[in-house]
Amino acid sequence: MKRLRCFGLLFFVVTSCRAESRLPSPAVRNYVEEVVCILQANFVHRAAINWVVFQQNLLAEARDANTIEQAYPAVISAIVALGDKHSTFAPARLVQESKLPPAKQPPLYPDEPVPSDIGYIRIPWVVGSQQQLAEYMTRVHAHIQERDKPELKGWIVDLRGNIGGNMWPMLVGVGPVLGKDTLGYCIDANNTKTAWRYEKGKALLDGDIQAETAPYYTLKSANPVVAVLTDTLTASSGEAVAIAFKARKHTRSFGAATCGVATSRSRFYLSDGSVLLLTTAVLADRRLVRYGHSIAPDELLKPAEVVPRAIRWIREEYRAKN
Incomplete structure (x- = not known):
């Protein structure tokens, strides 16, 4: 749990140190709030995170974003900061593309020969x-x-x-x-x-x-x-x-x-069509x-x-x- 309590020390310290007084656009602020609400309500290790600080630093990371799409890198950084290897963020464009058959599948291993007994x-x-x-x-x-x-x-x-x-x-x-x-x-x-x-x-x-x-x-x-x-x-x-x-x-x-x-993991759809695959x-x-x-x-x-x-x-x- 020590790693989770740190929950992305680099993410929070760096963004806090360079944060400026300005905030991202209202649309981005609403989007950040939407993301944090889902994480706070459903993340399996939610008790290990200070959500007020988490949201403040996510806003600081997204401070230059005027559109939701421009805020995606900040959301991805926040997911990494959870300290969980299984949770991921899929932007809307990738979600739409994933409906198509993948061009290449991972390999399947061959069966092993074994004795008749x-x-x-x-x-x-x-x-x-x-x-x-x-x-x-x-x-x-x-x-x-x-x-x-x-x-x-x-x-x-x-x-x-x-x-x-x-x-x-x-x-x-x-x-x-x-x-x-x-x-x-x-x-x-x-x-x-x-x-x-x-x-x-x-x-x-x-x-x-x-x-x-x-x-x-x-x-x-x-x-x-x-x-x-x-x-x-x-x-x-x-x-x-x-x-x-x-x-x-x-x-x-x-x-x-x-x-x-x-x-x-559970799947959560965001208002722009993006998806949070969150460890629950x-x-x-x-x-x-x-x-x-x-x-x-x-x-x-x-x-x-x-x-x-x-x-x-x-x-x-x-x-x-x-």
Whole structure:
């Protein structure tokens, strides 16, 4: 929290020292007030910030702005000053452009070869339309069904390279391996806890369906041994899936620590069409252990060591379990 209490020391000190008596235009002042009201009401670490000072320094940073668009750099600086790696500001022009299909998508990692007694499923990042999300869930369940057999000693769930996107199709996809259970919580600034769980092809948030696939697949052997693989690119929703496996019986994680944005964001539209993607909750596991930071694996390993070690552990744990 020390970093949050500083909340952008450079931003505030520099702008305060150079602030002049003049103020930005009335339109910009109204816009700044709109931004600060949203942040103050919803930011997950709002209690760590002096909002009067925050607004004064945002106005000072925007003092030369006559239009809302000219105030964008000041708003971006203020978001950085929150000290949160997950919150972002998207100007109206970029919001409009984002409706078009992106020219280039991040890469998808290939599957790893594993022995016949080990199940393997990669859970990649996912964004897209409802149809694309539905196809994703169907595809992941089909891969699990294809690789499932009674003699498996356990499963590898590979989250390496999962940069995030939409966590709900991911939870539905890996649901047959996770099993029916409460998987974690979102905890907001008011300490309100909202549970998320998987059951029968559905991902639920406080009982409301967020994503589902039908028909859904059920493993031939319930409650399997599971090795979870992560790396520094495992981020956001990818980290949510890693958290979903925390405290699950017969489960262990391997690889590298995750990116460190294990938080939940909400979308807020501003009056000019710009968007604040604001961190409004931290993610917690089924024991209510909070994250919001990089998640270390149970075993920190070099890339070449990860899969062989995970296979050895699954076989050891299977023997101990049975």
